[in-house]
Amino acid sequence: MMSVFAKEVLDNFRDRRVILNTLILGPLLGPVIFTVMISFMTSQATERMESALELPVIGAENAPALIGFLEREGVIIEAPPEDPEGAVKREEEEIILRIPADFGAAWRAGQPAPLELIADQSLRYTGTTISRVRGYLNGYASQISQARLQLRGVHPEITRPLQVSVVDLSTPESRGGMLLAFLPYFIMITVFMGSMHMAIDTTAGERERKSLEPLLINPLPRWQIMAGKLLATTLFALMTLALGLVAFVLAMGFLPTADMDMALNLDFRVAALAFILVAPVALLAAALLTILASFAKSFREAQSYMGMVILVPMIPSFWIMIDPTRTETWMTLVPLLSQNVLILGLVRGEPLNMAWLAMSIGSTTVLALLLAAIAGTLYNRPKLIFTSD
Amino acid sequence: MIEVQRLRKTFNKGKVVAVDEVSFSARDGQITGLLGPNGAGKTTTLRMLYTLLSPDSGQMRIDGIDPAAEPLKVKQALGVVPDSRGLYDRLSARENIRYYGRLQGLAKADIAERIERLADVLDMHEFIDRKTNGFSQGQRVKVAIARALIHEPRTVLLDEPTNGLDVMTTRALRGFLQQLKAEGRCVVLSTHIMQEVAALCDRIVIIAKGRVMAEGTADELLRRSGRDNLEDAFVQLIGSDEGLLA
Numbered sequence: 001m002m003s004v005f006a007k008e009v010l011d012n013f014r015d016r017r018v019i020l021n022t023l024i025l026g027p028l029l030g031p032v033i034f035t036v037m038i039s040f041m042t043s044q045a046t047e048r049m050e051s052a053l054e055l056p057v058i059g060a061e062n063a064p065a066l067i068g069f070l071e072r073e074g075v076i077i078e079a080p081p082e083d084p085e086g087a088v089k090r091e092e093e094e095i096i097l098r099i100p101a102d103f104g105a106a107w108r109a110g111q112p113a114p115l116e117l118i119a120d121q122s123l124r125y126t127g128t129t130i131s132r133v134r135g136y137l138n139g140y141a142s143q144i145s146q147a148r149l150q151l152r153g154v155h156p157e158i159t160r161p162l163q164v165s166v167v168d169l170s171t172p173e174s175r176g177g178m179l180l181a182f183l184p185y186f187i188m189i190t191v192f193m194g195s196m197h198m199a200i201d202t203t204a205g206e207r208e209r210k211s212l213e214p215l216l217i218n219p220l221p222r223w224q225i226m227a228g229k230l231l232a233t234t235l236f237a238l239m240t241l242a243l244g245l246v247a248f249v250l251a252m253g254f255l256p257t258a259d260m261d262m263a264l265n266l267d268f269r270v271a272a273l274a275f276i277l278v279a280p281v282a283l284l285a286a287a288l289l290t291i292l293a294s295f296a297k298s299f300r301e302a303q304s305y306m307g308m309v310i311l312v313p314m315i316p317s318f319w320i321m322i323d324p325t326r327t328e329t330w331m332t333l334v335p336l337l338s339q340n341v342l343i344l345g346l347v348r349g350e351p352l353n354m355a356w357l358a359m360s361i362g363s364t365t366v367l368a369l370l371l372a373a374i375a376g377t378l379y380n381r382p383k384l385i386f387t388s389d
Numbered sequence: 390m391i392e393v394q395r396l397r398k399t400f401n402k403g404k405v406v407a408v409d410e411v412s413f414s415a416r417d418g419q420i421t422g423l424l425g426p427n428g429a430g431k432t433t434t435l436r437m438l439y440t441l442l443s444p445d446s447g448q449m450r451i452d453g454i455d456p457a458a459e460p461l462k463v464k465q466a467l468g469v470v471p472d473s474r475g476l477y478d479r480l481s482a483r484e485n486i487r488y489y490g491r492l493q494g495l496a497k498a499d500i501a502e503r504i505e506r507l508a509d510v511l512d513m514h515e516f517i518d519r520k521t522n523g524f525s526q527g528q529r530v531k532v533a534i535a536r537a538l539i540h541e542p543r544t545v546l547l548d549e550p551t552n553g554l555d556v557m558t559t560r561a562l563r564g565f566l567q568q569l570k571a572e573g574r575c576v577v578l579s580t581h582i583m584q585e586v587a588a589l590c591d592r593i594v595i596i597a598k599g600r601v602m603a604e605g606t607a608d609e610l611l612r613r614s615g616r617d618n619l620e621d622a623f624v625q626l627i628g629s630d631e632g633l634l635a
Contacts, residue, residue, distance in 0.1 A: 003488065003491035003492050005490070006491075007477075007480075007488045007491075010480070010484070011477055011479050012479075013518075014479035014480070015479055022467075022594070070435075127488055206475070209475040209477070210473030210474065210475035211443065211473070211475025211476060211477060211478070212475070212538075213471050213473045213475075213536070214469070214470075214471055214473065214474070214475060214489075214533065215492075216441060217439050217440075217463070217464055217467070217469045217471065217537075218464060218492035218493060219461045219464035219465040219492075219493060220461070220490060220492060220494075221461070312430075319549070368530065371450060382441065382442055386441075
């Protein structure tokens with residue numbers, strides 16, 4: 001078994017493709033994409049919040065007082081484009097304010113005066129801009145309504161039966177954690193990336209080279225041959241994971257955390273914990289990919305199966321993005337999901353629940369060993385050995 | 390010493406009969422040739438002997454060991470050069486052979502010593518430390534033979550050993566097989582080439598359509614068929630010349 005392991009490691013270290021894919025691209029991909037994505041998102045967000053709002057207005061002459069208010073608030077009023085709806089659809093303008101001709105009449109009659117905001121709400125970034133415009137308009141509206149009430153001798157407070165304020169208990173770490181929802185996915189994908197090439201090479205590759213039949217004629221039980229291959233694949237997965245985590249820790253230094261008003265709790269201590277947490281996934285990924293690749297006759301065929309499997313670790317990450325509930329005990333028993341929630345906890349700076357850590361490692365290891373045991377029986381099937389018939 | 394009795398193997402749930410009640414024996418110190426057209430069941434028979442396939446029925450003994458009952462012991466007793474000679478391209482010839490030595494459970498020193506000896510005999514010194522990805526067919530077969538013999542097995546099975554080899558390499562290979570025979574080993578090779586068995590084999594087992602059509606020395610076969618050359622005898626014995634030219 002150890003001979004198989006040693007040979008597979010040596011064999012694959014000789015392959016430049018493996019080194020490039022597994023040990024360089026694999027670990028770097030996640031951190032680089034992640035860092036670029038996060039920096040882009042935060043810089044966009046701050047830009048939108050801080051830059052002066054440019055607002056094209058149709059019919060500005062219908063409400064000179066409102067325009068004056070907006071200009072005092074720092075909004076830059078612009079002339080409207082020829083075709084406002086079209087301009088918004090073509091994304092030339094984000095939002096346009098239309099003041100209808102009957103605004104003045106309604107205003108003087110003391111009725112709600114109509115205003116229209118033309119925008120495409122399906123564009124994600126438009127939300128911020130719409131709420132900024134609404135904020136200015138609400139400011140104007142409450143100013144006017146207070147003035148009207150006071151004129152009639154009514155205390156303006158009477159229209160505010162509730163005073164709601166949010167006591168924000170989020171720490172900088174926990175706010176960072178929200179942005180980091182995809183960090184666990186990027187960490188786990190490194191494990192799958194790291195084991196992919198090796199899993200294919202040791203199984204489908206062996207069949208393609210026609211070296212599997214001679215190999216199995218050697219006097220050792222077939223499960224031991226498979227175990228040696230699995231161990232080698234797991235080793236590569238772990239190396240990729242370790243390198244990936246180091247890359248992540250280093251990449252955090254490039255993130256504009258100051259602008260984001262949050263701290264990302266990803267130092268080498270957290271990375272080490274994450275490594276322990278994700279290590280069983282390495283065996284899980286190695287066994288799963290090895291089983292799949294064993295059924296393929298060639299490298300290429302195996303690669304086409306792999307594309308689908310890479311999506312597997314994505315499922316829990318998406319689920320958490322869509323439904324970010326708090327961690328419950330049952331979650332820590334589900335492989336892949338448990339790593340997701342626990343890594344999120346770690347980067348949020350929450351204290352680590354040792355029982356949860358143990359359950360995650362335990363359940364994942366059990367599933368991984370189960371898959372490994374299945375893999376161990378595969379070479380008892382003649383169909384998976386011979387290339388020709 | 391190999392004894393095979395009434396060996397039967399079917400595929401596709403019995404629809405395809407690959408090997409049908411095959412019986413033959415191969416003795417130590419002799420070269421036994423399994424001669425037959427492509428698809429006659431030679432490879433399937435050998436695969437059952439080296440335990441990668443299990444027979445539907447029948448008995449096999451290799452030096453008294455039943456492959457079905459003790460597959461690992463049989464694999465230690467056998468040296469096999471199968472039809473597929475896949476080598477590891479990124480490893481050198483020496484590393485390829487060493488790997489099989491390790492898998493056979495040999496000590497490092499023994500492996501190194503035997504590789505030297507095999508490199509002498511098979512004339513491999515020129516390329517023994519090169520990576521195998523640029524190797525010619527002849528060089529590949531030599532490596533495949535060396536790694537199959539690293540544990541010095543008493544019984545050697547070769548499936549179509551001269552496939553794809555040039556004349557010079559074939560001659561060298563025949564010389565090597567004669568040497569194995571002289572050392573008292575039991576050598577079994579499968580082939581569809583008449584000249585090969587004529588030049589090499591002490592005993593010939595003619596297989597066609599999964600059945601043994603005749604068994605004996607070249608002279609015995611000639612006498613039985615009433616022909617004066619082996620090629621005609623072969624056609625006579627298998628009943629057609631189908632597959633002969635392949």
